[in-house]
Amino acid sequence: MSQPVGFLGRAAAIVGSEEGAAVDRGARQFTLSRSLALAELPIADDLRKRARAIRLRSLANLDRLLSRFTDEATAAGCRVHFAGDADEANRIVAGLLAGSTLVAKSKSMVSEEIGLNSHLESLGIDVVETDLGEYITQLAGDTPSHIIAPVLHMTRQQVGRLFADKLGVEYTDDPIRLNRHTRETLRGVFLAADAGISGVNMAIADTGSLVLVTNEGNGRLVTSAPKVHIALLGMERIVGSWDEAGVILETLARSATGQRLSVYTTVITGPRRPQDPDGPDEVHVVIIDNGRSDVLAGETAEILACIRCGACLNVCPVFRTVGGHGYGTVYSGPVGAVLTPGLMGPDPWWDLPYASTLCGACEEVCPVGIRIPTMLLHLREQAASEGRLPGWLNRGMRLYTRAAVEPARWARLRRTARRLSAPFSVRGWIRRLPGPARGWTASRDLPRPAKTSFAEWWREHRGA
């Protein structure tokens, strides 16, 4: 909007670039796969209703579920920690890693949210991302551009050049060979790491279990090869029972990648037991609030029902155009436009809710039916009432509203607009307008307001 950086500034740099094109291709592929995967279900809408009910029930009973989870996970041998904010979470993890030098990490958005990697690296701990996309991101010194596909914005040629540059291997854009390089590097990391850090797709209160949904097998290695496993759990990512978890799993992979199930669905209930051949000696679960309690108490609480499938990103016309980097933060797309200002506050994230055409495609595909457009409207109302919008917009809207509630003034406003448009018009069309309206004419012509309005025509020809 009026401020120089912010969404618009970031987006303008991406629009029309190779990055934008790569995002669009990837997002469309995901959308197609999702449609096909859901089409094979007899009643996809029924699954959506059940998943929504489960997630809303979890949020309504969050205190009870977290307490049950803590009891059960502790009984299974885990140690459960609570972190109120990002700093506390980072301190807890760093404390658990005292003396460690190498950590293998599987994908975790909440770790991005709290800035864990840079914190650990500042303490001299090497953190290696082992999810292929995250590994590439880390190698490139970049940030993820999609919640499930971190390098959606890159082409495989770019990845090939990056590998040649950073790993000193021969250039190739063949995904199989690129994967082999990654595997060769990462095998050693899994075996040498002092600890593994993972995210959690879903915790199950009844049994104190952690569920991880992955495709590459790295999640299983991170959580079983090193002696210590630290799982980062966003406070809301929990359901009560295995029956409920089953419903969520049925929709998660279909909505995310179009798979019926992801390649690996890993369930972790406590550390290695004496009879187990392998597994970590310690499992720590760090439950992270970091603004979630505030969101839960507010008007956008429903956004916490999100299961992080990314379907709303893939269908969003704005996301398809600018990708995750336009949003400037870890959670992008429609869900991010609601979640980010909620978790991190309106400064400087108040403009993300305006990064939407309100087309409603997000709500349409959401596997748990989150009413994202309604929440975007609520956040916009908040931004407007806090005086964050540009002056021209506030003044214009006041003028417009005063006219719209007083028909005589309305007719005058229309005639004035017609008169003012005269010097800009050629044969009924306007090519360039000054002021904020130049945003329109930068890429489109505008017809001049009609000589005779419909209301005037009606009075003349049809009026009583």
Added chain:
Amino acid sequence: MAGPQVQLVVTCLVDAMTPQVGRATVSALERSGCRVSFPEGQTCCGQPAMNTGHTEQAREMAAHMLDVLDATTGPVVVPSGSCAEMMIHHYPRLFEGTEREDQARRVAARVRELTQFLVDDVGTHIRASSDGARIVYHYSCHGLRGLGLDRTADRLLYGVERLPLDGDRECCGFGGLFSIEMPPVSAAIMDAKLDRIEASEAEMLVGGDVSCLLHLQGGLRRRGSPVAVKHIAELLGDGE
């Protein structure tokens, strides 16, 4: 027997920018056997203010429209999926828990988008005609997702030579004031849409919302494209 008496809300954009669409709407309704009234004093449904976050001003405009319409009876017909959806779904929400809630619900229950009204309520016998032009149709988002208008538009277009339009259920990038606040993003989404429209080899783009159509028409014109742009009402009635 005389058909139903309807109250026409033309929308602010049709009134000021494309009055021919309003006249065509009257013609389509009359050809379908309806008698048309035009409630004096109607202005804007208030959606622009709601979408920028000026909710209180949206309520002021909505309250004005409610008063204008509540003084009339019979179906309220709107040649716009977006404005109709605003009145049907958002009026009751905006006034929830206020003394206008009943009024908002009462009026909302009478509001119909044009194609919905013609197909579902009137069962019109008229069909669209493009005078031989091959068309593509853009389903505008609010009408499509909020009111299910793909079905009614498809029905009315039966018989017109219609070409497939890749991505015809995707947003055109207009988004109301989004088009002015986020020009490069809006334009990029529009350009992708225009590429597809041009690739379809259609001679005419048709839609149900003047707002999206002005945006697309402005973009096509800027490109020097010969594709004509019409509101579906103009294929159903005579706007001259």
